[in-house]
Amino acid sequence: MKTFLCDSIKNSVRLNNNRQIIFIWMGEKLKIQKQNKKIILFTIILFAIISVLISTGKVNAKENTGRDSQHTDDEKISRMVQRSTEDDDDEDEDEGDENVDLSGRKSFDVKLDVTADRGKAVYVVDVKVTCEYDFNGYIRLKTKREASDTMTYDYYITLPASTEKSLSINVPFSDGDYFDTNNLTVQIVNKKDVVLFSQKHNDIFREALYKYMYIGALSNSYKKLSYLEATGSKINRMYNMSESEGKLVEITPDNLISEISKLDMLFIDDFDTSTLSPEQISAIEDYVYKGGSLVIGTGKNLDSALKGFGKSFIKASCSGLSSRQYQFAGKAIQAADIRFDTGFKSFGSEFQGAGDEKRRGYIYISNYSFSDPVITGSAYAQSYIVDFYNMLDRTEAYRIYDDGVMSIDMIEGFFRNIEGLSSFESGGLKIIIVLYVLIIGPVLYLLLKKSNKREFFWVAIPAVTAVFMVGIMIYGRRFMLEDKKAASVTIASANGSGQRETFLSAYSTRDGKIEFKTRSDLNAIDTVGYDYYGRYNSNRAVYRAVTNGDDVTLIHEGKEKFDKGYFHLKLDNEQAGNIHVTYNTSYELLNEAKIENNTKYDFKYFLILRKNKFIIVNGCKKGGVSDVAKDKVYTGNYVRSQSVPSFFGSDTLEKNLDVISCLYLGANAVYDGQSNFVIGVTENYERITKGDISENSYGVIYDTVDNAKDK
Template identity: 20%
Template structure:
């Protein structure tokens, strides 16, 4: 054969073999295992459907009658868990079946929740399920199946969802609620409860923000219902209990030690529920030029009524409402929630609703927990940036990254050997016809070597990425929230089983699109790829037909006892934090920060039992939560302080987790200080051990710490937004931004503490240290209660203290403030400035 022809064929054959090896290499251990999740806001320009159907009456099919209700009065809040109650009656006995709820999503796969049931002939079965409403469609599809998965009865429901509002949802539990109708005159939404519609799971109460009990025999509630309410409180809810002459009925709830209450005598007292401290109102009055102005009007009416007051003492409680020495209301912090006990019943006559009734509701609102206030603010804002959470849990498990150098070296050796070396050897031996045997053999051998080299880095089993957050409250009670993803290396179907005590729910990536949801049109609501199945024995996560390395997202939360403390001796003076903190958690803390009045203080690592002085630690003042995302160096300096070096996998996870935690658990909590940091994952949540999958992630702890702000009998309040109510204009409490040129706000300060000054400090406002768009630019006016006009007090460019306040504070320490933006500098979304007050300390 001609040498040129043979050489040509030989080269062609080598090229083919090289291509084959490259293809094989791409399919082995050096294959990239990382799939990134794009951090893109998926906001749809849609509005809520106005056609909300009432829940249908009983439907029958195949001998089964089914009716259902959801939420409360068939209403629920977007972003909350919703209780769905089924009433099922079958003419036949089914030893095994399932009730399923499928929640469709317009831009993702549908989510299915299922609960196994047993139906007995002609015996009604009641089933309650709790599902999170985090998808962007206002529809659910429900069905009952037999043991083989055959659908026996099904139907589609259009949900009545409320979103983009911060109205409190109040559940009223009373045998006679007519005297409580004043609650309907507030901005809250009222739902009347009975012992029949109180669920046995705390998540079934998640729609509610407040539960008010008055003139109701709480012994009617069974043990599971009582425990559900208690856990709901610990997770952030507010329980309000009226007593007085009905104390024997309402306080039976606490017989097993939830609160330690000692009751004494019942006496008649005349009271107006301390309305003298809260009898100012805002009215709109037109001046001579017919221009409307907001003014403070003090009401001087004597609205005292006679009430039966029960004298009592409550361990570890504080009286927050008194009238002439008579204690009317106690408040108790339990876990992350509160319990309010009134010493009277809460019933009022209709002519008392607008006066005393409004004052009672204001007192209840003032005790809402920090976590609840922030949740309502986020719901009012309309969305959250949770893509940082998804980025944190999406990172794959990689025990040891493939070393590409070895693969390149193997490839070069192969190419060099099957190229010139083999050609020269065979030519010299005059056996070039062996090329057709040797080259394929070498290709197979090289492929085998590459395969063996990649065996230690190849992912062959599903794995978990997680972020676990412990939000510690009072009485060593913590809410544990676990966010995680499960990723499989192939598109097989998987079942992941765990103990049935875990209330697992799918975590939808459209959760940050609050308030934007559609009605289902062409979406197939009956199909699904991911489901959570509850049975008496176990909880199962089922995943089917997902593309390889496509993560599915879940969450699980519970309340548990938390052992360990952070002991602090801290003082805040002259806009700086001084003092020490000591770690007594029982484990080391990594990359810790102290969050105080929107200051982020980089503390660093704290070993167990170690005490550190934070006086010299670096502090960054945040004007707005936006800076957590726009100031990239802020969090990076905390989680990976090595300048110039690329972040490791663990550091990237910590960065995203910390960004999410600061926004979700910290920002907007006025005058409350926290330590947040990463703890050893040796104490990882039991759910990840129960899954029996390789798991990697981080565990965050969020703990409130005490900070003293009283110096020389004077108290400085460095953030007065907890006293603020917006009267006119648009304001985002999450981002601290004004939506227009003017914002008028009403500050209702404590009337028993004399205000000495209102300050506009340079140390807290970015206008003095940053670009003007990063802070407030404009003028600040106070309403003059004498002249009935607004006076210019502060200009954003000049820091000063206003001490002559007698013309601006009314007799109850109320202040009306107008912020006017300089639109020549800032067009819209101007950040609200920080004002502080100095007052006498009790």
């Protein structure tokens, strides 16, 4: 028994000693772990400091090495260019042209020629470059206009030594070119974006636009119209801001379509326009709509020059020779009896008649024939024609000033509904949060208490939280934004006339700068201009278009995330078809009207625009017909504005504000206060962007509606 008790006591002591040893060992281990953590943390901090010092030293060493080696010239050149380009912002110091080879070597020879293509509304900038050594880099055109943001065009070139490289670059017309100082800087830039050559030109666009006034004459008596050239006279342009020399161009049915876009003014006299083809008539009408001036002579030839045009285009008619006595320079002359619509106004020219605005263009109809012997034989004919040009030019200046251009304010207003930023709906998230609080608190506590398993509370809370986190992530995917986002609205005539115009918005959710590729068949790339009163906005953005072979990259240098860049693009119009509206005598109320979709697109909605009235109609698929009486959605008064009107009582339109905004944007683009239009909007139109950027693309296709009843 004693032996048993002694053994038990020994075992108990041994066990207690072991426990003490274990506790002592664990305590020592914890101390060691704490010490190790401190050592590890100290080591990490020390390593980070050493890494920063080493990397900084490497950078400094690399920079110093670069300064002492081949980069010396480029660094000096860059500083020189920076000093030279700072002067660009001071117009008082920028008089005349700069042509300084900033590399210090007479390495580059740059020649520049600018012409205006009025048909495409672009300046064609022809650049010729030679270099003494092999060069790979960019030709850069930098435009600075008071009515728009800075736009830079970079074109990559490979230039062998002592060879010449020719390049044509299209720079779109800007409304600021008519009134404001506009500058173009040509630069040679290497791959490291160091400017090696810079050449500046002041007012070069205005000079290209107004150096000559091209006057076309479509007439069987062309040789009698030489006085129209006003040889030796200076023609005032834009309220005497520029002067032009007259250049007379003979227009025939054969060259009409190819030459009309180059003209400032077209005379039609002693010519039967009913002999022209529909394509030729359409070309004349499109020329006027886009800003051209059409002058028509009647007189002894009566209405021969009017016959080919519809009543919706020329709202005037001839009833024969007038019984009134008319005189030109004091001599009696035959005059036609013209009945003008109320829109026509006379401005007191010796060439008796009246004019009417047509969108951006102008139509003047004279009671006389410009080839009448009384005029062609007068010693005052040239003097009077110069006065006529000057008066006509004042109407052009007024139209450009007051035509309601598509300004940045207007585009921004519509693109708020178009650009695809999802509005965050917090209702669902609120419900998830309320459920989480209820479950994580009283519900979970009561359940565990009832099941007598409250010790699992520390496991249940993370599990429930994880489930709700997954739910929030699934819910949030509805509002997930892509890194790069774009929205585009392309406006085009249904019959293929003119060019397609695309307004494009782009932004990045990660960076202020947005950079993306676009299609290579664009005719012109530009920013969206300010309206006339906003042209002195100091918060201008920088836009770039970089072309390397078939790759075209557009860049907007924003400052913060979601800073949007707005581009204005032009490309060939490849539409073929029409949107035809049939109606009866009650067209004023649009009763019983039918809209036939003879295009290749499915339209979601149509908008019929007649002066200050509009009606929105449900669309139809290609080849289909919409019945206005059955498919009418909304009617109202049209006002050209910077945002979509409130559609009171129409929940359908409020839910489709993206496509309705596109319709209204299209209406603003074609509206002229006189003509009638039908406009269709389609979703998923041709993409403008390429690559890793998401795009919402819309097409706005329009056609004219005749005033005359169709059935």
